[in-house]
């Protein structure tokens with residue numbers, strides 16, 4: 001019997017506006033068989049920013065890693081464009097995944113230009129997102145500020161025109177103005193059709209750019225809602241859900 005493999009959509013095919021690009025259903029995932037996140041349900045549509053908030057250890061990174069194919073689900077499913085077959089990160093990348101991990105994804109010993117050349121997209125497209133980088137491209141990246149390094153990393157990922165961006169704590173250790181700049185670029189890419197899952201600890205800034213929010217606590221989603229409905233209570237959410245996992 002011959003079977004016909006289902007063709008994988010390539011990153012070149014844009015998602016239709018509002019199309020569900022990534023979904024997780026009953027996702028339980030963790031390490032060495034021990035769950036760190038339990039029964040997470042989420043959907044991200046083209047053009048949408050979904051923020052995952054939570055204290056240290058709440059399970060945000062584990063959720064992203066499971067979406068990316070780096071951590072295998074213990075139960076439940078993850079689907080890209082309705083394809084729920086288990087996939088590794090490199091296969092997800094071919095399906096249009098861009099992943100910015102918590103570690104700043106740049107090569108410190110290379111120049112900014114060389115870093116951009118290593119990406120899947122054109123350096124010019126990265127600069128279109130962050131024109132302020134142009135004057136620094138001849139420098140070794142290790143000599144750039146943390147914010148400039150992060151712009152370079154984000155610009156390089158966006159230049160590859162992913163259909164999904166998973167971004168883990170883009171703002172870690174950066175000044176509020178830089179965080180605003182980075183998140184504005186993410187928002188603008190979403191407005192052009194990108195589906196984004198944004199892991200953040202800065203509640204107010206995440207709520208400012210997100211469409212929808214899920215708050216994780218001890219590996220479970222304890223609050224979900226439209227960002228517009230939650231913005232007025234950013235301080236309350238931070239105090240109640242992001243102050244540590246002990247209570």
Ligand SMILES: Nc1ncnc2c1ncn2[C@@H]1O[C@H](COP(=O)(O)OP(=O)(O)OP(=O)(O)O)[C@@H](O)[C@H]1O
Pocket residue numbers: 031036054055056057058059060061062063
């Ligand atoms: N490689 C690993 N092996 C075993 N346990 C892990 C591993 N990585 C994370 N964990 C555990 O899984 C749980 C969830 O961690 P995770 O990194 O997903 O949380 P987080 O919300 O992203 O936290 P942070 O904001 O500190 O990055 C924690 O209890 C953590 O100790």
